[in-house]
Each structure stands twice: as C-alpha cells, then as structure tokens.
Amino acid sequence: MVVTFPHMGTLNIPVKTFLEGIGQEVVLPPPSSKRTIELGVKHSPEFACLPLKINVGNYIEAWEKGADTVVMAGGVGPCRFGYYAQVQREILQDLGCDMEMIVMEPPDCDWKDLKHQYRRLTQRRISTGQLVKTLHLVWKKLNAVDEIEKLSLKYHPYEINRGDTKKAFDQILKWIEEAKHPKEVKEVLTAGKKKINKIERDLQRQPLRIGLVGEIYMLLEPFASLNIQWSLGDLGAEVSKSIYLSDWVKEHLVFNALHLNRSGSLKNLAKPYLNHFVGGHGLETIGHTVKYANGGYDGVIQLMPFTCMPEIVAESILPQVSKEKDIPVLSLVLDEQSGEAGVATRLEAFLDLIARRKAQQEGELVWMSI
Amino acid sequence: MDVYLGIDVGSVSTNVVTLNENNEITHKIYLRTQGRPIPAVQKGLEQILTAAGNHLSVKGVGTTGSGRHLASLVAGADSVKNEITAHAVASSHVVPGVQTVLEIGGQDSKIIIIRNGVAVDFAMNTVCAAGTGSFLDQQASRLDIPIEEFGNLALKSHNAVRIAGRCSVFAESDMIHKQQMGHSLEDIICGLCEALVRNYLNNVGKGKEILGAVTFQGGVAANAGIKAAFEKALGMEVIIPEHFNVMGAVGAALLAKEAVQKKGTTLFKGFEVKDMDYRMKSFECTHCSNQCEVVEMLRNGQSVARWGDRCGKWSTMIS
Incomplete structure (x- = not known):
C-alpha cells in the first residue's frame, strides 16, 4: 500500500510524519501547479468548489507517481466538503485510477468509524508506544510550522529586500520537515526564529493590520488564494490569519472530541449577527471579523472559493458587521478562473482605501486641501 | 508651464491629461489602446507635446489602469495606483460632496462608495463583463450604428422592451429575438440600456448604500441611454463630470502631485521616451x-x- 493525501498549505509536513510514523509508505503529490489545476478542472464538476478540483488534480498526479491509496478527511454539516471524498472516489474510478480511499471522519462525530479507518491504514500492528511517540512528534511539528508562519507573516512587511522572509520561511519548513525527534524540532524552531529575526528590517514602517478570514482551504493553501497572504505583505500589510491547522486540530481532535466547547467566545462574538451553525467556517468568519474589529485591526479580507455556501451566507452578513463595527471588509471570491491582475487591483485598492481612511481619521490626508 | 501628467492605460482606451498647479486640466488626449499599450502611451505623450507646443515642465507623473505598471516603466511614474483609488480621488476632487461613483469602462465596471471625501467601500464586476464598453461597442457595430449615437437612439424610445441582461451572449440573443418579433430599434436599445443598468446594480452595486451625489464616469458615461436608465433606476440625478472619460488619468495626476509633494522630485524620464524603441x-x-x-x-x-x-x-x- 502506497498512501497519498491532498495538499493544503503546510499540511503535508505533519501528515507525512504521522503516516510514516505508523509504518506507511507515502508518496506526496507534486506541489500543486498549473497542471494540477488543469487536471482537476478537467475531471471535476464545473460547479464544485476550487478545493475539490485541486484535490482531484493532486490525486491524479500522486497516482502517476505510484500511489494506490488516498487518505482524505470527511466532514459533516451543510458544507459540501463532507461529500468530497465520495465524489472524488467516483471521479477516480471513472478515470481508471485504481485507488483505495480511506476517509477519516472528524473524531467528534464518529469515534468508532475513525478507529476502523485507522485499522485499514495500519496493516502492520503498531505498538501503543510507537503511536504515542509518533503523535508527539506530529504535534510538535504542527505547532512549529504554524509558529514560524505566524512569525514570518508578522515580520514580512518590514523586510528591506523583498522576498527574504518568504525564502527563509520555505527553508525553515524544510528543516522542520526533516526533523526526526521532538527535540530536533525544538532545535530547528529556535534556529528558524533566529533566522527570521536576522532578516534586515525597517522598523520605522507602520504596516496596516489586516485580518484574513474565510474558508479554511483558501486560508491554508497559498496556491489556491494566489498567495494573498504574501502579496499583502509585499504591499506593506501585516497579515493575521484566522485559521491555522494547529488551531483546527485543537478544536476538532481535542476539545470537541472531549465535548469541551472552546469556540464559545467566537460564537458569542458572532451572535448579534449570526446565531447558528451554517456549515464550514461561516460562523467563524463572522466571529473573527468582530474579533479583528475589536482588536483594532485596519481591515478584514474574506477569502472564499466560488460557490462556497457557508461563506456566501457570511458574505451577505459581513456588510452589517462592517458598518456597525466600523471596519472595512473586502470579500474575494476565487476559483480557477481568477485573474491575478484583478485580485492584485482589488487588494491594492482596498489597502489604499484603508490607508487614506486612516490618514483622514488622523488628520494627515493632504490632497483634499491642495 | 508646470504640469502634472496623468496616464490611464485601460483595456479599450489610453488617456493622458496634464493638470496645472491649480489642478485644472490643460490638455487631454483620449486614444484607443488597440491592444498595444506601449505605443499608445508613446503616442499620447507625443500628442500632449504637440498640443502644448514644447512649453511643458513636467513636475510629476502618475499612472493608473490595467497597464499602469507598463506605463510607469515607459514614462517613469511617481505614483502607480489602481483605477479605484484614481477614480475616487478624481471624483471627489471634481464633484465635492460626491458619495457614490459609478464607473463603467471598457471591461471593468465598478462602484465606489465615498463618505467625507474618502473611499469607504468599493466593488468591481467579478464573473461577468456584460454591460461594459466592449459589449456596447460590439452591439453598436453589429447594428451598424456609430457608438456615439447609440445612447441617443435609446432616448427616442417610448416603450422599452425587456432584454435579458445577465449575460452578454444571451443579451445579444434576446435582442435579436426582439428584433425578429418586429420591435423598433430604439425600443430594443433602450431595453438593452435598462437591462445593463439592472445587471450592474444587481451584481456590482449589490449591498451598497447608494447616496447622492452620484457621479457616472468612464467611457460608457458618454452613452445618454445608460445615464437615463441609471436615473430611472436610482430615482435621483446622476452627474456626469465634464471630463468623464479621462477621470482615471485626472486621478493619477492628482496622486502624482501628492506623491511629489511628499518626496520632492519626479521620476519622469522625459518626453524623448516617445521615440524610443x-x-x-x-x-x-x-x-x-x-x-x-x-x-x-x-x-x-x-x-x-x-x-x-x-x-x-x-x-x-x-x-
């Protein structure tokens, strides 16, 4: 059995570590590229959302490299994601890609099935000790990766030579990927932080603070969002993302599974505008927007794939939040048709709008008086 | 004469304006881009020079439009800004108190919401270009009517027919269908204008609070039929600024002035770039x-x- 799984930002680092830790042979799909999208779009339903299409492209490319089994997450609720794996299995079958599909449902809904799927995945018996060791390493890597990303995004707008931070980030990811023990992860994390701290920066700059909210795949996979998190930094904005993989894992694999309700505060923040689950991360999008507004952020950008239902619900509520909380919000709908120029124009215009608004509030807008 | 140069390189037209120190337009050039942005910029500079007769001292250059980066490489710009910022700045300068800007260009349509002189919200057409200048151009040439007269024909209509305006291809089919049914050309064109405005307000203007004063700019503002349809749909007067078709360039020039005031010098490469290869x-x-x-x-x-x-x-x- 040769296992593969779809890309989603830095997801490959912890998941590959996990699968290899439990004795699986893993083949990663090549990094998502134009070809991935072309393959995915060709074989997926037109109105499926972009993540599904990129997934399908990933599978086909992994199959070409010799993978015969796909590990995929499942889901419940109104978002179509819960049905992805089934649709994708059908697509692969029709294509003649003879691949097994192992669907891991979130543990907060079905422990027994998860256990069953885990057994399918581990044909050899793995001792509990080995499993615990692996999970420990995975957990360390997961957190290290997110910590480095948060730090990089924070420092990015200050860099003097454009691209330095991103380059350092990519390199540190490699170090974390290659680490074999939790201790080693700790060491490369320290080294990584040092590396980022050493990047030449202009601390006089006052970057605009932007919160990114929206659908999880678009937030985690820079390839799908046309690298928005980095291009915002290039334009001089400090970016905070509302979703990180480690947060998601804590939420779903730990707290929800133990029936500890942790997103309570987010739910409370969203309550005046939306008081029930709408699938995906729709509710969180509203909650995080309120949170960013309360936190003094200068603006919020919502990212969503075209035809994403939960985010459409959120999108139609956001103007109200924007008005009452007095924070500019830009919704960006992305799919394989999105033109980079169009997105760049909107981002630039949005940052200009925020900057001029801020300058006016602080009495520094000069041109009006020319 | 000291001037600030504004260059707007769009999909359909390339516009160049000069503003004097009092922010008055001294010259304006409106050219077709014809898919060749660099020669268009060069030609624009040449025509400005001819019109002004060599007495120009350029203090600053601003570029905007989808070809803004290219134009900046050719001319040397002090400010390279997107069309939304440029239009917002130009509009609030030319029409003080403006709160809504409707802008329809060759392939873009946008709405900008302005409060207290700064833009607070905007939207651009996303999945559809129905109702932009290119489509109107195409319909005018299909009907063999000069684009300049297209809008005026709509004003002669007494009974606009209903045209499906969501998609430009279907809008065209529907126009042909209505024409084969025997409706008059005026009524069909008027119906088309109303359909496009409906489409604009539903897709671009959705969820936005449209308050007066409203300005309408971009090449399509030349179309009297669209203006009338906007006024009918919004129930308020729509102002068309005198230089509606070069507002992007005006904004670019204003932004250039702002940038040069901050840093003191200009990056303008000189008019000789018009002859370079x-x-x-x-x-x-x-x-x-x-x-x-x-x-x-x-x-x-x-x-x-x-x-x-x-x-x-x-x-x-x-x-």
Whole structure:
C-alpha cells in the first residue's frame, strides 16, 4: 500500500510524519501547479468548489507517481466538503485510477468509524508506544510550522529586500520537515526564529493590520488564494490569519472530541449577527471579523472559493458587521478562473482605501486641501 | 508651464491629461489602446507635446489602469495606483460632496462608495463583463450604428422592451429575438440600456448604500441611454463630470502631485521616451512547479525590466 493525501498549505509536513510514523509508505503529490489545476478542472464538476478540483488534480498526479491509496478527511454539516471524498472516489474510478480511499471522519462525530479507518491504514500492528511517540512528534511539528508562519507573516512587511522572509520561511519548513525527534524540532524552531529575526528590517514602517478570514482551504493553501497572504505583505500589510491547522486540530481532535466547547467566545462574538451553525467556517468568519474589529485591526479580507455556501451566507452578513463595527471588509471570491491582475487591483485598492481612511481619521490626508 | 501628467492605460482606451498647479486640466488626449499599450502611451505623450507646443515642465507623473505598471516603466511614474483609488480621488476632487461613483469602462465596471471625501467601500464586476464598453461597442457595430449615437437612439424610445441582461451572449440573443418579433430599434436599445443598468446594480452595486451625489464616469458615461436608465433606476440625478472619460488619468495626476509633494522630485524620464524603441519578450520559466510566465522589456535593445516571476529570480537580475 502506497498512501497519498491532498495538499493544503503546510499540511503535508505533519501528515507525512504521522503516516510514516505508523509504518506507511507515502508518496506526496507534486506541489500543486498549473497542471494540477488543469487536471482537476478537467475531471471535476464545473460547479464544485476550487478545493475539490485541486484535490482531484493532486490525486491524479500522486497516482502517476505510484500511489494506490488516498487518505482524505470527511466532514459533516451543510458544507459540501463532507461529500468530497465520495465524489472524488467516483471521479477516480471513472478515470481508471485504481485507488483505495480511506476517509477519516472528524473524531467528534464518529469515534468508532475513525478507529476502523485507522485499522485499514495500519496493516502492520503498531505498538501503543510507537503511536504515542509518533503523535508527539506530529504535534510538535504542527505547532512549529504554524509558529514560524505566524512569525514570518508578522515580520514580512518590514523586510528591506523583498522576498527574504518568504525564502527563509520555505527553508525553515524544510528543516522542520526533516526533523526526526521532538527535540530536533525544538532545535530547528529556535534556529528558524533566529533566522527570521536576522532578516534586515525597517522598523520605522507602520504596516496596516489586516485580518484574513474565510474558508479554511483558501486560508491554508497559498496556491489556491494566489498567495494573498504574501502579496499583502509585499504591499506593506501585516497579515493575521484566522485559521491555522494547529488551531483546527485543537478544536476538532481535542476539545470537541472531549465535548469541551472552546469556540464559545467566537460564537458569542458572532451572535448579534449570526446565531447558528451554517456549515464550514461561516460562523467563524463572522466571529473573527468582530474579533479583528475589536482588536483594532485596519481591515478584514474574506477569502472564499466560488460557490462556497457557508461563506456566501457570511458574505451577505459581513456588510452589517462592517458598518456597525466600523471596519472595512473586502470579500474575494476565487476559483480557477481568477485573474491575478484583478485580485492584485482589488487588494491594492482596498489597502489604499484603508490607508487614506486612516490618514483622514488622523488628520494627515493632504490632497483634499491642495 | 508646470504640469502634472496623468496616464490611464485601460483595456479599450489610453488617456493622458496634464493638470496645472491649480489642478485644472490643460490638455487631454483620449486614444484607443488597440491592444498595444506601449505605443499608445508613446503616442499620447507625443500628442500632449504637440498640443502644448514644447512649453511643458513636467513636475510629476502618475499612472493608473490595467497597464499602469507598463506605463510607469515607459514614462517613469511617481505614483502607480489602481483605477479605484484614481477614480475616487478624481471624483471627489471634481464633484465635492460626491458619495457614490459609478464607473463603467471598457471591461471593468465598478462602484465606489465615498463618505467625507474618502473611499469607504468599493466593488468591481467579478464573473461577468456584460454591460461594459466592449459589449456596447460590439452591439453598436453589429447594428451598424456609430457608438456615439447609440445612447441617443435609446432616448427616442417610448416603450422599452425587456432584454435579458445577465449575460452578454444571451443579451445579444434576446435582442435579436426582439428584433425578429418586429420591435423598433430604439425600443430594443433602450431595453438593452435598462437591462445593463439592472445587471450592474444587481451584481456590482449589490449591498451598497447608494447616496447622492452620484457621479457616472468612464467611457460608457458618454452613452445618454445608460445615464437615463441609471436615473430611472436610482430615482435621483446622476452627474456626469465634464471630463468623464479621462477621470482615471485626472486621478493619477492628482496622486502624482501628492506623491511629489511628499518626496520632492519626479521620476519622469522625459518626453524623448516617445521615440524610443520598446520590445517585449516572454517565456515560461520551468525551474519549479509555479511555471511563471516571465516578461522582459527591452528599450533600444537593452533589457530594462523583467517581471512575472514569483520567486524573484528573474526580476531581481535587473535593478
């Protein structure tokens, strides 16, 4: 059995570590590229959302490299994601890609099935000790990766030579990927932080603070969002993302599974505008927007794939939040048709709008008086 | 005469204006881009020079429009800004108190919400270009009516027919259907204008609070039929600024002035760039999975800029 799984930002680092830790042979799909999208779009339903299409492209490319089994997450609720794996299995079958599909449902809904799927995945018996060791390493890597990303995004707008931070980030990811023990992860994390701290920066700059909210795949996979998190930094904005993989894992694999309700505060923040689950991360999008507004952020950008239902619900509520909380919000709908120029124009215009608004509030807008 | 130069390179037209120190337009040039942005910019500069008769001292240059970066490489710009900012700035300068800007250009349509003189919200057409200048152009030429008279015909209509305006291809089918049913051309064109305005307000203007004063700018504002349809749909007067078709360039010039006031000097390369030889080369980089399309600009045979790569390998080779 040769296992593969779809890309989603830095997801490959912890998941590959996990699968290899439990004795699986893993083949990663090549990094998502134009070809991935072309393959995915060709074989997926037109109105499926972009993540599904990129997934399908990933599978086909992994199959070409010799993978015969796909590990995929499942889901419940109104978002179509819960049905992805089934649709994708059908697509692969029709294509003649003879691949097994192992669907891991979130543990907060079905422990027994998860256990069953885990057994399918581990044909050899793995001792509990080995499993615990692996999970420990995975957990360390997961957190290290997110910590480095948060730090990089924070420092990015200050860099003097454009691209330095991103380059350092990519390199540190490699170090974390290659680490074999939790201790080693700790060491490369320290080294990584040092590396980022050493990047030449202009601390006089006052970057605009932007919160990114929206659908999880678009937030985690820079390839799908046309690298928005980095291009915002290039334009001089400090970016905070509302979703990180480690947060998601804590939420779903730990707290929800133990029936500890942790997103309570987010739910409370969203309550005046939306008081029930709408699938995906729709509710969180509203909650995080309120949170960013309360936190003094200068603006919020919502990212969503075209035809994403939960985010459409959120999108139609956001103007109200924007008005009452007095924070500019830009919704960006992305799919394989999105033109980079169009997105760049909107981002630039949005940052200009925020900057001029801020300058006016602080009495520094000069041109009006020319 | 001291002037600020504004250059707007759009999909359909390239506009160049000069503003004097009092922010008054001294010259304006409206050209068709015709798919060749660099010659268009060169021609625009040449015509400005001819019109002004060599008495210009350029204090600053601003570029905007989808070709703003290219225009900046040719002319040397102090401010390179997107169309939304440029239009917002121009509109609130020309029409003080404006709160809503409707802008329809060749392929873009946008709405900008302005409060207290600054833009607070905006939207652009996303999935559809129905109702923009290119489509109207195409319909006018299909009906063999000069585009300049297209809108006036709509005003002669007494009973606009209902045209499906969501998609330009279906709008055309519907127009043909109505024409074969025997409706008059005036009524069909008037119906088309109303359909396009409906489409604009539903897609671009959705969820926005449209308050007066409303300005309507961009090339399509020349179309009296669309203006009338907007006024009917919004129930308020729509102001068309005198220089509606070059507002982007006006905004660019104002932004250039602002930028130059901050930093003191201009990057303008001089009017001689109009006679230089520019060539473009492009290739797909195969060094990683991004497969970026890298573009290179040669001026008089010498490489002056490269862009399009995400990693910066090519673009940093030239400083």
